[in-house]
Amino acid sequence: MQHSLNPLLPSAVAVLLLSGCAGAHADGPSTAAPATSGGGAAATIDNCGFEVELGKAPERILAIKSTSLEMLLALGLHDRIVGSAFLDGPVPAEWEDRASDVPLLAEQVPSQETVLEAEPDFVFAGWESNLTADGAGERATLREFGIRTYVAPSACRTEGYVPDPMTFDLLFDEILQAGEVFGAADAAKQLVAEQRTTLESLVPSSDGLTALWYSSGTDTPYVGAGSGAPQMVLDAVGLENIAAGADGAWTSYSWEAIVDANPDVIVLVDAAWNSADMKIAMLKSDPVTAALPAVQQDRFLIVPFPASEAGVRTVDATADLIQQLETLGR
Structure with a gap:
């Protein structure tokens, strides 16, 4: 059913000159562009x-x-x-x-x-x-x-x-x-x-462990690749991403490549529509992935979906993954 719409009138915008955000850092380009203004117009x-x-x-x-x-x-x-x-x-x-x-x-x-x-x-x-x-x-x-x-x-x-x-x-x-x-x-x-x-207080693992960041997918797994939030977090945790050579933040991968890489731990993204428990059940039921030592030994780390993307929860998620990893080693 179609509803009648009352378009909002454009609100008057106050002139407010804001200083720009921090510029580019040596370790990457700045995605948060600084404010600009000209001729007295709003920034x-x-x-x-x-x-x-x-x-x-x-x-x-x-x-x-x-x-x-x-x-x-x-x-x-x-x-x-x-x-x-x-x-x-x-x-x-x-x-x-x-x-x-x-x-x-x-x-x-x-x-x-x-x-x-x-x-x-x-x-x-x-x-x-x-x-x-x-x-x-x-x-x-x-x-x-x-x-x-x-x-x-x-x-x-x-x-x-x-x-x-x-x-x-x-x-x-x-x-x-x-x-x-x-x-x-x-x-x-x-x-x-x-x-x-x-x-700055976090101490990453120094054990040289490898990891798979498994986000979603069954026939074709969708995993954290080499340039996005998953890679950033894995680096901070002290884990080597097996898909670090793939372009982008996330990428389609293959189970064959995962088996060949034989990751020491598997990071599972926990989403309501594809929970960590669902992923674990699938990994254990498939003969190919069930043979992986990480699956047999339940070497899983869990990250909630909302914290798997860059945002205000990323730092805390990184700290939590470090703690989970330490628990696995006990």
Whole structure:
């Protein structure tokens, strides 16, 4: 059934000149582009190749994907979230209270109609692919309705904007930029300071172990490759990724290649639709993978799906994987 839509009138944007985020680091390009301005106009940022105008902090934000929702919750912006959609798993206990009043508008990517009915002034998407004509709406179209959009820079897939490789410095830049975009710069700075302290305290394994980062797929496994968040995390844990030579953040792999590599441990992404338990049952029931020592000895590490992508949970997920690895060795 079609609903009548009342297009939102473009809101007046206050002129606010914001200083740019940290620039490129020596270990990788900066995906969080600095703000630019000219001639007294409102500052803008280049977000995955799309110009986003800054100004008055958003008051009605719609979050698509867990990484977006959790970023907003971590920055203390729960009272500005009018809805969420396409979540990958439960919110961590530390943010449950903040998330309790946030309505779930769609189990999958919301339609443009659903977006407009929520009357947001800003859409924060975890993936670029969320903002299409078949999804929440194209970014240019939403801008015509007075709705600004932002995509997590680590999730950019537009040529020239893909992190290669993803690093913790780029992740911290992303948090700082989100603080500027959503009017929570001080909270972002404090969060980054806390996460840097945690990251610097971590002691990676020195045992020279190899690992498979198994995200999804049965006939063809989808695994963490050489340049994205999985590689970044495995490096910090002290594990050698057997798929490090594959391009991209994630890639289709083969069971034959996995068996040949014979990883010492297997990192399993735990998702509601493809849980870690389901993956373990499959690995143990297939004669090919059941012969792997890592499968026979239950040398599995678990990471929740929302923490498997670059975001505010990445540092804690890295610390947890180190702890799990230490437990396996006992």
